[in-house]
Every structure is written in C-alpha cells, then in structure tokens.
Amino acid sequence: MSDHHPTGIKRWLFTTNHKDIGTMYLWFSFVMFLTGGAMAMVIRAELYQPGLQFVEPAFFNQMTTMHGLIMVFGAVMPSMVGLANWLIPMQIGAPDMALPRMNNWSFWILPFAFTMLLSSLFMEGGAPNFGWTFYAPLSTTYAPPSTDFFIFGVHMMGISSIMGAINVIVTVFNMRAPGMTLMKMPLFVWTWLITAFLLIMVMPVLAGAVTMMLTDRHFGTSFFDAAGGGDPVMFQHIFWFFGHPEVYIMILPAFGVVSEIIPAFSRKKLFGYSSMVYATASIALLSFIVWAHHMFATGMPVAGELFFMIATMLIAVPTGVKIFNWVATMWQGSLTFETPMLFSISFVILFTIGGFSGVMLAMAPVDFQYHDTYFVVAHFHYVLFPGAIFGTTAAVYFWLPKWTGKMYNETLGKIHFWMSMVFVNLTFFPMHFSGLAGMPRRIPDYNMMFAEFNMWASIGAFGLGLTQIFFLVTIIMAIRNGKKAEDKQWDGATGLEWDALPSPVPYHTFATPPKVD
Amino acid sequence: MPWLGGEGNNVMTHALLHPDFIPQWPLTTTPDGTTTEGMSAWGLPAINTAILLTSSWTLTIAHHALKENNRNALLNYTSITALLGIIFLVLQAVEYHHAYGEMGLTLGSGVYGSTFFMLTGFHGFHVTLGTIFLIVLSIRCSKGHFTDKHHFAFEAGAWYWHFVDVVWLFLFIFVYLV
Amino acid sequence: MAFQRKLVAGLISLLGIMLSSGLHAAADMNMRPGVTETSIAAYDLHMMVIWVMVWVSVAVFGAMIYSFIFHRKSKHPVPATFSHSTKVEFIWTIIPIIILIYLTIPAIKLLIKMEDASDSEMSVQVTGSQWKWHYKYLDQDISFYSNLSTPPEQYEDFDHQGTDKGENYLLEVDNMVVLPINTKIRFLVTADDVIHSWWVPEIAVKKDAIPGFINETWTNIPTPGIYRGQCTELCGKNHGFMPIVIKAVSKADFTAWVDTKNAEKKAAADAAAAAAAASWDMDKLMALGETTYKSTCAGCHGVTGEGIQGLFPALKGSPIATGPVAAHMGIVVHGPSSKKMPAFGAVLTDAQLAAVITYERNAWGNSTGDMVQPSDIQAFKAGN
Ligand code: HEA
Ligand code: HEA
Numbered sequence A: 001m002s003d004h005h006p007t008g009i010k011r012w013l014f015t016t017n018h019k020d021i022g023t024m025y026l027w028f029s030f031v032m033f034l035t036g037g038a039m040a041m042v043i044r045a046e047l048y049q050p051g052l053q054f055v056e057p058a059f060f061n062q063m064t065t066m067h068g069l070i071m072v073f074g075a076v077m078p079s080m081v082g083l084a085n086w087l088i089p090m091q092i093g094a095p096d097m098a099l100p101r102m103n104n105w106s107f108w109i110l111p112f113a114f115t116m117l118l119s120s121l122f123m124e125g126g127a128p129n130f131g132w133t134f135y136a137p138l139s140t141t142y143a144p145p146s147t148d149f150f151i152f153g154v155h156m157m158g159i160s161s162i163m164g165a166i167n168v169i170v171t172v173f174n175m176r177a178p179g180m181t182l183m184k185m186p187l188f189v190w191t192w193l194i195t196a197f198l199l200i201m202v203m204p205v206l207a208g209a210v211t212m213m214l215t216d217r218h219f220g221t222s223f224f225d226a227a228g229g230g231d232p233v234m235f236q237h238i239f240w241f242f243g244h245p246e247v248y249i250m251i252l253p254a255f256g257v258v259s260e261i262i263p264a265f266s267r268k269k270l271f272g273y274s275s276m277v278y279a280t281a282s283i284a285l286l287s288f289i290v291w292a293h294h295m296f297a298t299g300m301p302v303a304g305e306l307f308f309m310i311a312t313m314l315i316a317v318p319t320g321v322k323i324f325n326w327v328a329t330m331w332q333g334s335l336t337f338e339t340p341m342l343f344s345i346s347f348v349i350l351f352t353i354g355g356f357s358g359v360m361l362a363m364a365p366v367d368f369q370y371h372d373t374y375f376v377v378a379h380f381h382y383v384l385f386p387g388a389i390f391g392t393t394a395a396v397y398f399w400l401p402k403w404t405g406k407m408y409n410e411t412l413g414k415i416h417f418w419m420s421m422v423f424v425n426l427t428f429f430p431m432h433f434s435g436l437a438g439m440p441r442r443i444p445d446y447n448m449m450f451a452e453f454n455m456w457a458s459i460g461a462f463g464l465g466l467t468q469i470f471f472l473v474t475i476i477m478a479i480r481n482g483k484k485a486e487d488k489q490w491d492g493a494t495g496l497e498w499d500a501l502p503s504p505v506p507y508h509t510f511a512t513p514p515k516v517d
Numbered sequence B: 001m002p003w004l005g006g007e008g009n010n011v012m013t014h015a016l017l018h019p020d021f022i023p024q025w026p027l028t029t030t031p032d033g034t035t036t037e038g039m040s041a042w043g044l045p046a047i048n049t050a051i052l053l054t055s056s057w058t059l060t061i062a063h064h065a066l067k068e069n070n071r072n073a074l075l076n077y078t079s080i081t082a083l084l085g086i087i088f089l090v091l092q093a094v095e096y097h098h099a100y101g102e103m104g105l106t107l108g109s110g111v112y113g114s115t116f117f118m119l120t121g122f123h124g125f126h127v128t129l130g131t132i133f134l135i136v137l138s139i140r141c142s143k144g145h146f147t148d149k150h151h152f153a154f155e156a157g158a159w160y161w162h163f164v165d166v167v168w169l170f171l172f173i174f175v176y177l178v
Numbered sequence C: 001m002a003f004q005r006k007l008v009a010g011l012i013s014l015l016g017i018m019l020s021s022g023l024h025a026a027a028d029m030n031m032r033p034g035v036t037e038t039s040i041a042a043y044d045l046h047m048m049v050i051w052v053m054v055w056v057s058v059a060v061f062g063a064m065i066y067s068f069i070f071h072r073k074s075k076h077p078v079p080a081t082f083s084h085s086t087k088v089e090f091i092w093t094i095i096p097i098i099i100l101i102y103l104t105i106p107a108i109k110l111l112i113k114m115e116d117a118s119d120s121e122m123s124v125q126v127t128g129s130q131w132k133w134h135y136k137y138l139d140q141d142i143s144f145y146s147n148l149s150t151p152p153e154q155y156e157d158f159d160h161q162g163t164d165k166g167e168n169y170l171l172e173v174d175n176m177v178v179l180p181i182n183t184k185i186r187f188l189v190t191a192d193d194v195i196h197s198w199w200v201p202e203i204a205v206k207k208d209a210i211p212g213f214i215n216e217t218w219t220n221i222p223t224p225g226i227y228r229g230q231c232t233e234l235c236g237k238n239h240g241f242m243p244i245v246i247k248a249v250s251k252a253d254f255t256a257w258v259d260t261k262n263a264e265k266k267a268a269a270d271a272a273a274a275a276a277a278a279s280w281d282m283d284k285l286m287a288l289g290e291t292t293y294k295s296t297c298a299g300c301h302g303v304t305g306e307g308i309q310g311l312f313p314a315l316k317g318s319p320i321a322t323g324p325v326a327a328h329m330g331i332v333v334h335g336p337s338s339k340k341m342p343a344f345g346a347v348l349t350d351a352q353l354a355a356v357i358t359y360e361r362n363a364w365g366n367s368t369g370d371m372v373q374p375s376d377i378q379a380f381k382a383g384n
C-alpha cells in the first residue's frame, strides 16, 4: 500500500488519521500552554512585589481563573489525548483509532470551545473571575455576563473529552493485534484505558454542575441558593466529585509515559508490570471517594472529615508502589541519561515531593492551616508541572524520532532539561514557604513578610517562561533539520512502535495486524 | 436541605438564620418564604407511568414480531409505541401547565421546583428524542428496511426507549412518591 | 559534559542562595506554631509529617541516586534481568500503610478536638460580606463592621513610584475583634453574599463562611496579643483586601471594652437620632455623603462612580441615581431584587443614608439638585 494522503488545509480539516489528529492535538495543547503560561506571567509580574503595579484586582482574578482553566483543560488534557492518538494504535498494532470520524470531531470541537472561552476576556465585565473551581454563588448570582460563554465552553470541552475517551476504550478493546492480550499491553495503553473510564464517569458530572449553574443564573432555580432551600456547598461536592478524578486524569497518562521511558534507558524490563496495572486501577477507584478533601473547611460533619482524610491518605499506598517500581526498574540496570530519561527521573523525584505535600494536605486538622494558601498552590504545581508537563515533554523527546524521523539535538535537549529543572524549583518551591507563612492564594497583593518568597517565585517563573520558548525552538529545529533518526532510535526501547515500524512511521501503518507472541 | 433545618452540625444555622423553616419534602415553603405545592403522584404521573410501561411492552412485541418476520405486527406495534410516546409528552405538557398556572410550582419556586422540572424536563427531552427515533423507525419499518437478521437501528432504538422507560420508573419513585 | 557540570553547580548555588535568603526570613519560613493549644498541636503534627516525609525521601531518593552513580552504563554495562519480586512488593505496600497509620492516629484525635465547639463560654457571630467582616457578640449585644484600614495610597502603585507601606500593610482594620483570654469562645461563621473564609493562623481557626448556613468553630486564647489573618476563599474583586485582626485581652479589660462599646453605642444612637431630626443643608449632606460613599460604596461603584461595566453599574448618569428618589432610596435601603448588592438600611445611619443618596444624585455631573433629608429616610422606612 502506498503512503498516499491528501495535502493542504483539507488534510487537516477532514483528516481521520490518528497521527494527524495526534499532531494537531499536541500543537493545540502547546499553543494553549503558551497562552495559559502568558497569563501566569501576568500573575507573577503583579506578585513580584507588594503593591498593585500592573493590573487591577478584578483583572487579576480573571487571569488566575483563565490560567487554571486553560492549563487544565487546554494544555494538559489535550496533550494527553494527543499522545494517546499517536501511540495507542501503534502500540497495540492497530491501523487507526476505532472511530476515526468521531476522532476528527473531538479534536475540532476544541478550538471552538477555547475561542469561546478566550473571547470572554474582551466582554463587558470581563472574563470569568471566580477561580477554576467556580464555586457558587460567586459563579452564579455574582458572576459577570461572560459566564454563559464559559458554561458552553465547558460543555463543548466535555463532549470532546468524552468522545476521545470512548474512542480509546473502543480501540483498546477491539483493535488489538492478535496475541496482544490485555496484560501484554504497554503500560501507557493501560494508564490511558483507565483514564478513559475516569473521563466517562466524571465529565457528565461536570456538565451537570455547569448546567445547574446555567439554570440558577437564568431560569430562577435555586440549586445552590439557601434562600430557595438549596446549598452552595452542594456545588462543591459536585465539582470535586469531578475535580478530584480529574487530577488523576491529568497524571495517569504521564505515569504511563514514564513507565515506558525508564525501562528503555535502564535497559531492563519494567519492574512489577502487573502491580503497576493494579496500582493504577486502585488509584482510579480510590479517586472517587476522596473528593471532599478539598472541602475540609466547609464545615462538614466530623465523621465525613475523618472518612475523607483516611481515604485520601490511602492513595499514597498505590502511588508509592508505582514510585518504588520505577526505582526498582533502575536498580542494577544499565543507565544512560538522555533527555527523555532526565525528564522522567525528575518527574519521579519532583512528583514524589508534590505527593508528599499532598499527604500533608490530606491530614484534615493541619489542612485547616494549609487550605487555600500558597502551600496548596505549591503542591499542585509540583504534581502538575514536573508531573503532567514533564511527562509530556519526556514523551515528546522520546517519540519525536519515531513520529518525524528526525532526531533532536541532544545538547539543546539537555540545556532545556537543566533550565526547566532549575526554574521549576525556583518558581514553585518558595511557594511552600509563603503558604506556610500564611499567604492566601488568589490575592493580587500581600503583606511584606511574603515579599522575598514571591520575588524568587517570580524570577523563577520568568525563567521558566523563557525555557518554554527554548523548548519550542529546539523542537522546530529538530523537525526542520534534525539528523535522521534510526528505526529503533533507543537501544533499550521495546514495543511494536520500535520493533515493527520504521522511523518516521508511514501515514498508514499495520494494514495487516502484526503478530504478537 | 435538612441541614437548613438544623440537622447534623447545623443547629445554629437553623436557630439563627432560618428559625421558622420546616425541612420537608416536597419543600413547600422555602427559607425565603416562597410557597408552592407538591405534585401528587396519583393523577397524571401515574397514568404516564402506565403509558410508558405499556409502551415498553408494545415495543417488545414489535421486536419479537420483527424476529419472526411478521411485518404487519411489527409496523403496528412500533407505531403504537411512538403514539404512546406522543401521548406521554402531551400529558406532561398538561401537567406542566397545571403546575405553572394553578399550583405556583415553577422552576423558581425553590429547590423542589428546580429539581422537579430539571429531572422531569430532561427526561421529557429524552422521551422526545426517543419518540422521534420511534417515528423514524416506524417509517423505516413500513419501507421494509429491517430483516430478522439485520436490524441494528431497530435494536438500538429499542434499547434507548427501554432506558428512558427505566429512568422514568426511578423518577416516578423519587420525584413523585418520596 | 563541562557545561553540564557548570549547570549543576549553578543549580546548587541557586538553591544555596534561596535557602540562605530563606533563612534570613527564617521566622517566616515555616508554619507559625501560634498561641492556642490546638494551633500548637497542629504545628506539632505538621512537623511530625515533615520529618516522616524527609526520611521517606532520604530512602527513596537515596536508592535512586545510588543507582545513578553505580548502575550507570559506564559502571554497570550489563543490566540485571529481574523484573518482579512478590516479597519486596509486599513489603513496600505494608510499610507505607504502617507509616500512614502512625500519622493518622494523632490526626484523628486532634481533628475531633478541633471540631468540638461545645461548652463554650461566649459566642461571636462572624458574617462575611463583600468585602468586610461583621461581628456580633451574642452574649454582650455588641455588633460592628470591620474594614481594611490600609489606605489605597499605600497599595495602588500603577505608576511604579513605589509607596510607603506600614508594617501591617493590608493586615490592619478599623475595628478589631476584641476577645477575652482563657475563655472558650465559639465562632458562628456565616456570610451574606458569596462564600468567604475566616482564617487566623495563630489560633489555627479556618472556617468557610457560607451564605445561608452557619458553621461553628472555637478557640481559647491563653496569651494576650494581636493576631492577624485574612479571608481565604476567593470572594470577588477585593478578596485580597479583607483582613481579620483579633485583639486578645485579659478578662477585666474585655469587660471594660464591652462597657465602652455599649456607651459608644448609646451615644451613637443619640447622635443619630439628633442628626436625623435636624434638617441638613446641601454642603453638609454632600460632605458626609462623600465620606460615606468613599468608605462604603466606592469599593464596587468606584470613586468616580463609573463602576465596572458588566459587574457593578455606573452610578454616574445611572437612570436610578438620576430618576425618581423613591427608587433610589429603595435600592440603597433594601438592596436590589437581584441581591447582588447588600441592603444598607441597617448598616448606615439615616443621616448617612440620606447623605450618600444626596451625594450620588449630585456628584460626577449627576446634577439633579435633589436633597434627601434623614427624615425622608425615616419616612421611607416607615412607609414600607
Ligand atoms: C496531577 C494532579 C494531582 C495529583 C496527582 C495530586 C495528588 C494528590 N493530592 Fe492534590 N491537588 C491537585 C492536583 C493533584 N493532586 C490540585 C490541582 C489541587 C488544588 C485544586 C484547587 O483547589 O484549585 C490539589 C489539592 C489537594 C488537596 C486540597 C488542599 C486544600 O485545598 O486544602 C489535597 C488534600 O488532601 C490533596 C491531596 C493529594 C494527595 C494525597 C495526592 C496523592 O495522590 C499523592 C500520592 C503520592 C505520594 C504520597 C508520593 C509517593 C509515595 C511514596 C513514595 C510512598 C511512601 C509515602 C508515604 C508513606 C506517605 N490535593
Ligand atoms: C497544568 C497546569 C498548570 C501549569 C503548567 C501551570 C504553570 C504555571 N503556573 Fe499555575 N495554576 C494552575 C495550573 C497550572 N499552572 C491551576 C489549576 C491554578 C489554580 C487557579 C485558581 O486558583 O483558580 C494555578 C494557579 C497559579 C498561581 C496562583 C494564582 C493565584 O492564586 O492567584 C500562580 C502564581 O504564581 C501560578 C503560576 C504558574 C506559573 C508561573 C507557571 C509556569 O509554569 C508557566 C510557564 C510559562 C509559560 C509556559 C509561558 C511561556 C510563554 C511566554 C513567556 C510568553 C509567550 C507569549 C505568547 C505565546 C503570547 N499558577
């Protein structure tokens, strides 16, 4: 079969090819990452010193909100779907995703959803300003008119995510090559399969929450209003029932990526494959019964607080299993430290630090002191930036030779890594201190006692911003005039994509399924 | 809602903020004093339950007829099911009219009204979709699109209809009876 | 490789700088132990977790670093082939469980204690509203609002000239919450509009203030002093500007404070009655109106009455502020039907209400020429 494909804009608009769609997802998410990052730059510029220097408090809140929303829904989630599109068919020996036309839809909905969301910045009253958690009634009665655009945007992203998830599930269950049993699937496929189930479970809940917001705003219902017998805290329960699984949606695929890369550069099989699968599944199951750890201060009954505290702390056990398995994979391996490996290693270390602060937050009586301070901000950036973002970055370096047939420049890659490593810590580590010292989150101005930490964080953030531009340049240079990559670029890599396919992969692969023994 | 009435650790909520509030379901008087009436289960809703149950039954007959290649029965029973769907919707419209016009039960009359209309409304929306499916299926039956082996569209439509029906049973219990 | 080594060196020295600068501010690096029994217990628990985490880190990262050094390809060219071991996997499932149990037990005890507000000796109702706190001493029959007292000149620095900031910049208020020491005090926390959260780190009390609900929490402060905190739930534009200041005093001083407060209350009521009875001239109304407007209304509607499009309507040229007086009084006294703005009828005195309405009708080019007298407000309130 020839490697024929349409060209021009139509190739991208109407494509049903999993590789094209994967590419579009990845570029889209990178654009969103820069957009959300630019908003973070505004936040950090304002917080560089005490006093209001650049933006009004009202606009600051919009920046915080949009930064969170765009990073979570625009940068991290699509990047994971992009990786899924590229890798799952190749890794299970399928010619494409199972529902290719739906695949096209689930991508093309996103640009519209985010245009709608971003356009709210230019509307009367400004963009949504109630935080990415949009607690009622600030997001209902007291919200700016643009909130309706936000609501429809969330609906659209939700539809996109659900379609993407259905596609993954159907593909994994029906399109595996002969011999590819479930327990032979690469871990990345496993983590995504479980993530897809999480998505299908929780995205409708989010849709329900925003729909109730919509009717509360416009049709006089009182779901979240005590005056009508409703309850604003019910909003939080619904939101976090979505929101907590959501954070694992963002991290599980990254776990999968790291589970592919560490064995490759340790030249040793992944330690404890089956316990990895079970650990991932346990994390996913537990994630449904811990949501109220975000709500310890809302005045829940003590019994509820105890339950959620203990359930949350339990998650450390399966996550620990994963960390230990990675360490054991490296143990007595034959390690080399190419860029993807460097990112994966720092993923393990920094994610663990973020996980530790998570366990601290889970302890309800102390969480009263941490809650809604920069300590929480430090926690989630440690699990999200060196977690989800480093995971994706590692994946890009690792599979770029396979996708494009070109190698990136190892020196530039290493510089990128070390810059990221330095600046990520410089940005987010001081936030632990400012949080402990008592600085609340989502404030545009603060007392002088927090000044020093904020200055360091801002300097780190600007460096981190520059680093991302550096990353972009590195990747473009690789695609433009990188060295030709070998079919099996990494000697320790395993899996169908390395063993059964050339680099770059042809447009159509596995027209006849490979046999897996 | 019971929390507004002082349940759990909310004794002071009740004592200081809503001393006159009586937590009961259906909530006929909200904390801010909007009043309304609860919808009784034994008028139209009971009839509607019967209608939907019958419709599930007629659809099953149609399905069996299809498998036995009995075209007449298939067409008749599919159309009857669609008709029952339409009747259900009409009765629901009558119910809503009554609620808004005479009972003062509206979307805006506290959580009871909110949940009542959101749940039954979304269900009604699904019934509308299902009815449209059924009408299309009836037309396709009359054109002879389906055979005893080859009728995925029919099966899918039937699943959908049964699903909508089961949801109604839950609604009947939780919205009207409880 | 050389550049890499330099980078590592750079990284280490940067971390060094960070740490040393942190140590400068050492007092602020860690959580503050605070002054109450519970806050100290929370601090101890916090330190305990930190140390556990440090030891787990040493073990996990230690093993990793050992691998980096001794199992790198140049040192260890032939990788081992093991890929699982039920025994170690079992061990490293059990050990974290044990660690977690060790952490959970004191946490449960402390939590139960912190949530038990029974047997309190006095109660204070704390109400958050955009963007101030209201305190009501249920047993002493005192109530007052507490606003940020840092003037805007200190924080507005859009022209980058820098401003002189006081020591308690953004953490100071006009009316402190005065509390007696060695007394179990129950706080009943609620809100008028959106969710706020009442947090004072030094007594380890943080409770969300939820409109329509009352949350209970408590403290018992052993040492006199001033303790500062902030609102910690995003509550709109000025969320960063609604501090909390507690002043803990001896029981005797507290009784004295209650007496002065009560005396003040009476004097204020008398003065208000006198003011309301008097007939005011335009200048006087405008002067009082301006101060009232700036302290109470400008936070939303802006000093120049231009509001924020889409969020807070402009009063400059607004149909209500230039139309019939009754509608204007209605909105200010009872609040709008949308509840987006609080009702001020019980917050301000009749004279202030009259003055602020007059001010709004005559400032910024709203030259209706109307004068509203305190007696008009009284009549309006009586008529409803
Ligand atoms: C990728 C995203 C991600 C991930 C993976 C996690 C992981 C965890 N999170 Fe985090 N979290 C967020 C994203 C994430 N979180 C976000 C975005 C918020 C803020 C939302 C908002 O308010 O805006 C938040 C907030 C948040 C809170 C609420 C804080 C507050 O508002 O007061 C809590 C409280 O319990 C918490 C806990 C945890 C725990 C226990 C884990 C655990 O899964 C961590 C488990 C990992 C480890 C523990 C490390 C490895 C384990 C070992 C090496 C074994 C040995 C360890 C022990 C024995 C302890 N998180
Ligand atoms: C994956 C998610 C993710 C990621 C990657 C980030 C990345 C960053 N975040 Fe993020 N953050 C969140 C998720 C994330 N954040 C969430 C969920 C919240 C909570 C929101 C809420 O409270 O509701 C939050 C809140 C939050 C706050 C708290 C705000 C507040 O409470 O008021 C701060 C403050 O410093 C911050 C900083 C940063 C910085 C400096 C980065 C840096 O890593 C960014 C790196 C920089 C770039 C990527 C920029 C590169 C681009 C340029 C230099 C300009 C180029 C220009 C154009 C293309 C136009 N974030």
Ligand code: CUA
Binding pocket: C128, C131, C195, C196, C197, C231, C232, C233, C234, C235, C236, C238, C239, C240, C242
């Ligand atoms: Cu009040 Cu934040």
Ligand SMILES: [Cu+2]
Binding pocket: A243, A244, A247, A290, A291, A293, A294
């Ligand atoms: Cu969570």
